Amino acid sequence: ETGVTQTPRHLVMGMTNKKSLKCEQHLGHNAMYWYKQSAKKPLELMFVYNFKEQTENNSVPSRFSPECPNSSHLFLHLHTLQPEDSALYLCASSQDWGSQPQHFGDGTRLSIL
Amino acid sequence: DAKTTQPNSMESNEEEPVHLPCNHSTISGTDYIHWYRQLPSQGPEYVIHGLTSNVNNRMASLAIAEDRKSSTLILHRATLRDAAVYYCITRGGGSQGNLIFGKGTKLSVKP
Numbered sequence: 270e271t272g273v274t275q276t277p278r279h280l281v282m283g284m285t286n287k288k289s290l291k292c293e294q295h296l297g298h299n300a301m302y303w304y305k306q307s308a309k310k311p312l313e314l315m316f317v318y319n320f321k322e323q324t325e326n327n328s329v330p331s332r333f334s335p336e337c338p339n340s341s342h343l344f345l346h347l348h349t350l351q352p353e354d355s356a357l358y359l360c361a362s363s364q365d366w367g368s369q370p371q372h373f374g375d376g377t378r379l380s381i382l
Numbered sequence: 383d384a385k386t387t388q389p390n391s392m393e394s395n396e397e398e399p400v401h402l403p404c405n406h407s408t409i410s411g412t413d414y415i416h417w418y419r420q421l422p423s424q425g426p427e428y429v430i431h432g433l434t435s436n437v438n439n440r441m442a443s444l445a446i447a448e449d450r451k452s453s454t455l456i457l458h459r460a461t462l463r464d465a466a467v468y469y470c471i472t473r474g475g476g477s478q479g480n481l482i483f484g485k486g487t488k489l490s491v492k493p
Contacts, residue, residue, distance in 0.1 A: 273425075312426070312483040325480065359425050367479035368414050373425030 272296045275360050275374035283382050284350055290377045292343040292360030300366040301343040303335060304359040306376070312359065318343060319366040347379075355381045385409070386470045391488045394460045402455040402487055404470030409450055414473050416481070417444065417455050419466040426469065426483075429455065465491045 273294045282288050292301065303315040317325035318337040332354075334346040343360055357378050361371040387405040394400040406415065416431040430437055430444045432453075437444040443456040457464055469486040473479045 311485055312481075314480055314482070317480065361425070368431075368473055370416070370428040370431065371426075371481060373427065375423070375425050 273360055273362055273372050273374035275358075275377050277377060278375070279378045279380075281380045281382060282347070282350065284352075286350075287346070287348040289347065290345040290358055290360075290379075292345075292374060294341055294360075294362040294372070296362060296364075296372060298362035298364050298372070299340055300363045300369075301337060301340070302361040302363075302371065303343065303345055304361065304373075306357040306359060307353075308356070316345075317366060324366060350379075350381045352381050355379055385472050385482065386484055388468070388470055388484065388487045390485065391490070393490045393492065394457075394464075396462060396491055396493050397459050400457040400460045400464070400489065400491075402457075402468050402470075402489065403452065404454070405452045406470070406472050407451045409472050410474065411450075412474055415444065415446060415450075415453050416471045416473055417442070418469045418471065418481075418483075419464075420469070420486070421463075421466045429468070431473075460489075460491045462491050462493065465489055 276291045299320050301318045304312045306312045314327050315329045316335045321337050332349050336344040357376040359376040361373045363369040363371045414431050417429040418426040420426045430442050432444045445454045467486040467488050
């Protein structure tokens with residue numbers, strides 16, 4: 270039990286589909302993050318939310334649209350994805366944005382056909 | 383880009399100590415040194431962090447050089463479950479506190 274739950278664990282979608290990834294934490298944390306981990310590449314930070322406000326967008330294409338309705342939930346809405354978007358998408362949370370340790374979920378493995 | 387340098391891979395025998403090195407020669411005076419590990423098919427897991435003094439917790443020990451330009455993560459008795467990729471990361475505060483992952487060190491543990 271990591272404290273950060275991601276659903277679904279696996280997702281296969283076509284390039285024209287629209288889907289959403291969900292992340293949930295009940296650790297009382299105020300900051301939440303999306304990361305992308307492609308094969309043989311380091312984890313890349315995508316988005317940061319602090320107290321439900323987006324504070325970082327690491328030059329992510331607009332086909333990825335994050336949403337943070339409250340401090341416990343984070344979504345990543347996907348539309349018109351490309352094959353190179355196939356990767357492991359990881360969510361994390363921390364008490365505050367900054368030096369506090371981050372707690373990660375086990376990710377959603379996304380495959381684009 | 384990651385601001386740390388780690389060996390690509392290391393091997394250890396089960397129940398022996400493991401010393402994982404990390405160089406961070408450009409670290410600033412207020413940056414913390416964090417270690418995470420990622421087991422197969424899982425997200426990264428926080429291991430330990432420190433600023434200047436050596437640190438111990440239930441998972442590992444962190445030895446920080448006096449000039450802070452390098453550090454060593456110490457696993458006192460490696461188990462098969464410790465086989466993972468270990469990431470050394472330097473962090474400041476605010477946006478400087480974002481985790482910038484490098485390639486890490488892949489640790490293999492032999493029975």
